[in-house]
Amino acid sequence: MISLKEKFDNKLVLGIDFGTTYSLVSSIRNRRITLLKDENKCYLLPSVIYFNKDKFLIGAEAEKKIIEDPTNTIISVKRLIGRSINFIEKQFPNLPYIIHRSEDGGIFFHTNAGIFTPIDIVSKILEYLRRRACYAYDQEIRSTVITVPAYFNNIQRESIKKAAILAQMKLIRLLNEPTSAAIAYGLQEKKQGIIIVYDLGGGTFDVSILKLNQGVFEVLATSGDANLGGDDFDLCLLKYISKKLNLSNENDKFFQSLLLQKSKEIKIKLSQCEKVKIDFFDYHETIHRDEFNAITLHLVQKTLLICSNILKEIDLKKESIQEVIMVGGSTRIPIVYEEVQKFFNKPLLTTINPDQVVAIGAAIHANMLMQNSYYKKTLLLDVVPLSLGIEVMGGVVEKIIFKNTSIPISKTKEFTTFKDNQTAILIHVLQGEQELVQDCISLSRFVLKGIPPQKAGKIRILVTFEIDTDGLINITASEKYTQKEKKIQIDNNIFSI
Template identity: 65%
Template sequence: MTDLINTCKKKIFLGIDLGTTYSLVATVTKRGVFLLSDKKKRYLLPSIVHYQKNSVTVGWNALKKIIKDPKNTIFSVKRLLGRSIEFIKQEYPSLPYSITKDDRGGILLHTTSRIVTPIDVSSEILKYLKNRAMFFFEKEIDASVITVPAYFNNFQREATKKAANLANISLIRLLNEPTAAALAYGLEIKKRGIVIVYDLGGGTFDISVLKLNKGIFEVLATSGDSNLGGDDFDFELAKYIYKKSNLFNRCNNWFQTSLLKIARDAKLQLSQYNKVKVQFLNWTDYITRDEFNSTIVNLIEKTLLICSDVLKEIDLSIHEVQEIIMVGGSTRIPLVYQKVADFFKKMPLNSINPDKVVAMGAAIHANMLVNTHMKKKTLLLDVIPLSLGIEVMGGFVEKIILKNSTIPISKTKVFTTYKDNQTSILIHVLQGESEFLQDCISLCRFVLKNIKPQKLGLARILVTFQIDTDGLINIRVSEKNSNQDRLVQIDNNIILQKINLSKTEHQ
């Protein structure tokens, strides 16, 4: 350990994979990429937090509490980040803890010891990983790159950033997970051509198409489903075991969490064996791999449909793809690997542990961002996962910045009045691909007030939509021929904002 510490640079920069099931932290030393482990040599940290009256437990010890104390044990919190209470209640009606909405629209998770938010829970996981690194290197951490699913929307990315701030982490960038995985493989230096990253984790699915050419690392397109992953495989297998066992009408928290754990354990074993013995209460039987495959095949096909759609979007033939990279723990499932290989007509790469690869890539990118003396520099060109638009008459959405546009990017839209002496304009910003308002994500609504009264069409209000390298959206509003400039804060806890254009001070 001392030798490794001595090989580390004076400043410590981390790559953090904040995962649904497990989280990891890595750094780059003179010896290469190094994953930081705990005292028991475990580099994986279960993304679970247990709340007690006077303490908070994270990771492996919290995992032991899932069945013993489900009301106070938060798991798979990544799926709750940036979500509405309506979405959570619809998608996860059986969570053991109570969920309510605060006065500003935020999500509150009720444990018996305290009330927390998904951001609070995520910050505890990040804090634990940061402390692991500080203990190992015996010094403060200078900065970190944290990965997010490529298909995370603005609210989910912003929530991740807030969790990092709450954990007192100096965040230099949010990096898309598939992009991080490709960096870990080093393909940006060794190969040219088209590479696809198939990333199926515990809670999310992403596909990214990348074009590699010497030092240029260009993401051509990305797509996915931020509510599809290994957790869903667990739920489907748990439902199958429930039906097969005939243990009906037992729907308390202990029963559900126990059944999910049994399903998860069986899933892991079925990646190695053709059948496993399952025992639940007074019921014992065998579950075969074929039975498990039958419960999840539709979910796998759903990921391949997303793959097919993204190839069509950019008019790319499967035969033009040079490599397929498999990322995420769920790609260990034999049927997933087989289906992906059959779809792309090519054996995917899985030589790097799919659990490790994202954290390794994040560490490599952190090193690239801060090490100005590197001989081999890589230009990383990423894209936005979802289009950005505004509401127009009739409940439709006009796209301002299209999906898969290279970031950072900025576009300005000119607004004007539609009647004489109009002094305000309502602007509704949305994210998504549908042309219909109800099918897109509402980011914010803001009213431009105190516009100078004029004849219709004479006012000129410039609204600039900016997307930074983290994929986060900023909006600036200004009057043409004026020095007035306003920044619109996008916050899912704020339903309507009023932007006063008559003020002279800058915000």
Template identity: 40%
Template sequence: MLLQLKEPNQASPKPTEIPLAIGIDLGTTHSLAAYKKGDENVRILTDTLSSIVSYKASTPIVGEQALSDLDDTPNQVITSIKRLMGKSVEDIKGTIEEHLYPLSKGTETNKNEALTLLIKDQPMTPFEVSADILKELKKQAEDTLGESVTQAVITVPAYFDDAARTATKNAARLAGLEILRLVNEPTAAALAYGLDQGSEGLYAVFDLGGGTFDFSLLNLQKGVFQVLASNGDAHLGGDDFDQALLKHLAPQAMDLRHALQIIKNAKEDLSAKDETHFTLGNQNYTLSRQEFEALIQPLVERALNVCRETLSYSNIDLKDIQGVVMVGGSTRIPLVRQEVEKLFKQRPVTNTNPLTIVAQGAALQAHALTYGSDTLLMDVTPLSLGLEIMGGMVDPLIERNAPLPTRKAKDFTTYKDGQTGLLLHIVQGERDMAKDCRSLGQFKLTGIPPMVAGAARIQVTFQVDSDGLLTVSAREETTGISQHIEVKPSYGLEEDQMRKMIMASLENAQGDVNSRLLAESKVEANRFLESLLPALATDRSLLSDNEYEDILTHLDALDASLKTEDREAILQASKALEIATQPFAERRMGHSIKKALEGKALSAVEKAL
């Protein structure tokens, strides 16, 4: 044991200082920072900061004061930037965002590249705008704490894809923050609610913010926060309510962002009033809550459908849900609360602040990651991960909603005699056929020793870590030869795409089964042909001319059926060929045994047996 010595009157050396880490809710409409110290309660460090940035001045202005520049320099004021994180020009094509933002012309030449804004003739990416919001949050937090802030846990929508998550990480790095963890917003909210209320059991989190909607089912049990299922909608939030109102009231509004800001204020008034008055352009408007609710009812129904889908595929009964935690500013809309109560047959949890609960959860996780904690967060994979196998079918290794981190290994083999390589095609989705899933990547394992089909043993391992990074490895057991690839399971995948994939799997379930059965019948038929044709070439002498011609006739019939999509015809042709070749197979076996015994004494044979 080593003892640390000090001179008399010398101050005791300080223990290694732990960097100060805060929790940040980087929202579409509002952003917030919070901090937990020791056993103290979580402390909100900043005002609720409007996620608006003005670039009119030489330095960016962030927050409500940036709105004053909307009148004279609308193209230098950026709102709701979160909806553009990780997006390409192609992603926003046909949406109102295509007209809301000053897009760089250079971006349009390659529609699959991350989009770039043009502000004061300078290109700027969405993550740079988000970085300016984070810088302001960091500054306000440091002013409140009187210390430097260097680390943070930042929350993101549950279905944010890898491109958006990477953009969030880049924004934090640019703002001088090291990200300890990206935590899904519903999970952070459940963490804050569960620890604050001491709640246990099955809870739903209904997270309707300014730009996105997330719905998660979590089991809270003795400090373990386990996500059971997650679902969402990429383009469903307060911004969409605003756009629906604008389209109804003033579809020809020239300055969209200025008009949308006025609409947003009117919408917020209606959460407390039955009627509101405002001016748009030169026109005065009066809007009642009843009119507003009629306009947004289809959008609210979309959110409820996401909840129904999630409950359905999770096999969770409404009566088992202990409570529905409401998160996000848009859950303050009376209609939203009424419809949630009607669906879940219970009054939603509204004794928490929907604007601060996510930041509080992020702060709790930041504290846990820096100082340690008895709590454990367990998130899930949004979609299944698997391999394409013969016939274009998918063999899933990691199922949708598997808890993270997770690891699964499975043995595969070769399809043909003498096969020395194996191409691994990794896909994501819920459909039975690879062509209907999203391709994530592929790599080839070479150097497999030549063997008969089915003799080789190749172990394929899928591993997804807590950050959602997928690693796939393949190892040939006899030689030890291995290869691996790292892929991002959600890269380039929009939340809408995820939802569509899940819904498509439900809607096309029977069609997928039929496609898989057809593919399987073709694989088996081709395997039969690949073994039969070399046998005919080798042992033609074992057949009479009539027998040989009969087999060729059945071969032609099977070959013709394989060019169709008629599974029954393929099965019938395969069966007929199998019957026709049965005598041939028996003679080949007898011939092989006779050949093996030639020149051997009976005693030697008996001894061998």
């Protein structure tokens, strides 16, 4: 438990850090932030679920089934939520699950207990955490702040929201993980100035730059990779061990699950030891930390390239950075810590446990939003994490609001018709940094009708994007002269602080 100087009332609200590998739930009561533990005194819940015919297991008990029954034991679901089946088949070709395409282009799992989507699985994990809190406090608790990677797109965020609803939660806000960590450091340890949050978890990487000044948290920029994390280090090690031991069991799901678990264990041990002995069936070998560093260095360099690019985007020099906060369990890997320290050329901040800091920040922010604390005076200013635009001729995306633009923001661009006597125009709203429509996320489609028939290029269509401080997006398309217009609103909390 972490004591707070400020006084809180007894209105309970939860902060949940839903992670790829582990999840946590926290709350504030009697001036203390509490990381809620299970009956075995563990606060980390493995984000694993096991299905059999008449029941399902979650957490540590489910984790025991990974090797025994990999097809019905779902791990790292955070990496799969909001993803298309095409993306999953390309990025994760060796998953042990039986999966099929859902009607919306996503996936569902065939298990012994029936068919489940990633949203269903996440909801069960969230519900488990909520019930842990209800049991701990002996009362019903539903109000929740849930953290997500800053670089999650709209579909992924909306999926988390749907999972929260299924888990019978009242979702107050989706909170970006790096911002949550900054809140914990800024309000617990009174950190000030420009800080970098380097967040490397089990399946995602985020980097955010914030300016902290006397209760004002201003996000200057954010970037990341929603498909890069500790799981990738495990897979690199698995492939290396397979080659080193000359293994040839790629199609054996049981064997591959066992080897993956062994790889995870070795990775963790190599964070403490210079060498680790591999005992795997009849295979015996030793692997050194230098070998592990060599095969995973490219992953670390990938994160540092993202860091370098975000600094260039906002023209910020490393010398202007006061602190570098390390977040996420994968930052414990020595090669990660060493390379990040070398890149920024300054000591790294780990005074709050990297596994706990996001959940702690979520609990603080939840209390701020419920006006339960002194922290209600704190001001949080965010940016747009991914660019927004519309489709134009040739399947190209015309950006209207660019990533890392401060919100609130209102911006208008002028477009025209491309056919003679065109009386309607389709507005296709997209999110992402790529130039082509097919490579971006589709948010919405709507039609502006009643355009006066004219030659192509004569009509002027004004498209306005407005984003408020809560991430509410209003989009208006209007014909310049007749003022015929159509409005839509996207209330997906896409850009929540």
